[in-house]
Amino acid sequence: MKFTEEHEWLREEDGVIVVGITEHASTQLGDIVFIELPEEGTTVSKDDEIVVIESVKAASDILSPLDGEIVEVNEMLADEPSKVNDDPMGDAWFFKIKPSDPSQMDEYMTEDAYNKLIG
Amino acid sequence: MGEDLNKTPFYDMHLINGAKMVPFAGYDMPVQYPLGVMKEHQHTRTKAGLFDVSHMGQVILRGADYASTARALERLIPMDVQGLAEGRQRYGFFTNDAGGILDDLMFANRGDHIFMVVNAACKTADIAHLRAHLEPEIHVKEITNRALLALQGPMAQAVLAEHYPPIVDMKFMDVDTIPIAGAECWVSRSGYTGEDGFEISIPQAAAETVAAALADHADVEWIGLGARDSLRLEAGLCLYGHDIDTGTTPVEAALTWAIQKSRRAGGSAAGGFPGDTIILDQLAQGASRKRVGLTPQTRAPMREGVALYASEDSSTEIGTITSGGFGPTVGTPVAMGYVDIEMTATGTVLFGEVRGKRLPIQVSPLPHTPSNFKR
Known part of the structure; x- marks a missing residue:
């Protein structure tokens, strides 16, 4: 599993990358009340704002960590956004992306490096 | 951060209770505690929430007697101050010449004087406004040696009754001086959450003792500014600087319920406040x-x-x-x-x-x- 400085986790699964946010990020955001996901089939570029997360406090964006195609989104989150607070590293993944340049994964952190980042 | 921010008397208690602090109106204030905004909000609606509102301005207006002080204040706010009974409080607002709102506030008849609570961000301007426009006989005193807590929610009465059983006789918008944990507190049965509750002005030296006595109750949790905002929003209450300001009139703001009959056209003390022509016209014609x-x-x-x-x-x-x-x-x-x-x-x-x-x-x-x- 890899981690971004934007507090996303990336897990490879049969050639696609599953993306979610870390426990640390979900705690910092507070109670999540709304999530807007991209449409399946969308072609995205790295750093595109593709997910909107609204907590009781504010709205935040999630950037695409990779170039590629969104092949699946987690529809459950539309109805149960609070799942991201309950299980951010597991069931509450956001989307699956088929990377057009898998080497982009190399620039992201290991779990150890990420844990050091968040101290 | 924090160097040039004011701290309330509860600052250390907030830190001990794990609050996340943010700058607000020049004060370092708790935005949330470990419970989080959602649960703090629910706790206030179902049990009792304790809010530090010490950043707000507490002001005493004192003239020769209540009646003359009330007449003076009526020149700055479109409320019936003269007709307010002793031991009662009202919601009000300062207006400007354009009929806009300079600040919203609570004011109480305390027998020989008026006690007011005004917004933190406006308090310096409010006090200057009072001093500039009230006659010199009306003494305007900012109370800086008292903290202010709000205890809000359906269990608030039961919590306070453990310290002062007669509290149950207070009605919404009643004010009184009562002892809590040995301190002489000025209490009003009011708040800004839509729940039953109390606002409690406490001598600074006793602030932490009183807060601890309330917070130690099993049904009480500290609540931050985040939940305070969602509570008042659900309750339909205006936040100054957002829902009301110098560019909104009371009629536009749907606050006409706060303008009593005596101040309206044909009333015993009609008009005579800043922006009266515009506001009375809008009361008749609509906005x-x-x-x-x-x-x-x-x-x-x-x-x-x-x-x-x-x-x-x-x-x-x-x-x-x-x-x-x-x-x-x-x-x-x-x-x-x-x-x-x-x-x-x-x-x-x-x-x-x-x-x-x-x-x-x-x-x-x-x-x-x-x-x-x-x-």
């Missing part, structure tokens, strides 16, 4: 826009600044959201804002533009949640 409750029809919250339109493709803005977010008790997004008067009927569907998309939002009654005041 061209009005503050209304708004309920987004999708799960997407619509926040302050979202522009409103009559249809999905109209290019004419017909209103703006001034407060919006998620309503934890309602369970959906809630909002309020100003809308052209033709569009203010309950049930009217408007469209708010969020991230380039027009989403439906319905005009709805305020409050979003029923109030639970003890009348």
Whole structure:
């Protein structure tokens, strides 16, 4: 599993990358009340704002960590956004992306490096 | 951060209780505690929440007697101050010559003087305004040696009754001096959450003792500014600087209920406050826009600044959201804002533009949640 400085986790699964946010990020955001996901089939570029997360406090964006195609989104989150607070590293993944340049994964952190980042 | 920010007497207690502190109106204030905004909100609606509101301004106006002090204050606010009974409090606001609102406040008849609570961000200007416009015989004193707590929620009375059993006899908007944990507290049965509750002015030296005595109760949790905002939004209460300001009149803001009969045309003390011509005219004729409750029809919250339109493709803005977010008790997004008067009927569907998309939002009654005041 890899981690971004934007507090996303990336897990490879049969050639696609599953993306979610870390426990640390979900705690910092507070109670999540709304999530807007991209449409399946969308072609995205790295750093595109593709997910909107609204907590009781504010709205935040999630950037695409990779170039590629969104092949699946987690529809459950539309109805149960609070799942991201309950299980951010597991069931509450956001989307699956088929990377057009898998080497982009190399620039992201290991779990150890990420844990050091968040101290 | 924090170096040049004021601290309330409860600052250390907030840190001990794990609060996340943020700058607010020049003070380092708790925005949330480990419970989090959602649970703090629910706790206040179901049990009792303790809020540090010491940043707000506490002011005493004292003239020769109550009547002369009341007459003086009536020149700055469109409320019936003279007719307010001793031991009672009212909501009010300072107006300007354009009929706009300089600040909103609470004022109480304390027998021989008036006690006021004003917003933190406006208190310096309010005090200057009072001193500039009241006659020199009316002494304006800012109380800086008392802390202010709000205890809000259905269990608030039971919590205070453990310290002072006769508290149960106080009605909504009553004020009294009562002992809590040995301190002489000025208490009003009021608040800004839509729940029953109390605001408690405490001598600074006893502030932590009183707060600890209340916070130690099993049904009481400290509540931060985050939940304070969602609670008052659901309760349909205005936040100064957002829902009301110098550019909104009381009629536009749907606060005409706070202007008593005596100050209206034909009343015993009609007019005689800044902007009276404009405000009395609007009371008779209506205003061209009005503050209304708004309920987004999708799960997407619509926040302050979202522009409103009559249809999905109209290019004419017909209103703006001034407060919006998620309503934890309602369970959906809630909002309020100003809308052209033709569009203010309950049930009217408007469209708010969020991230380039027009989403439906319905005009709805305020409050979003029923109030639970003890009348």
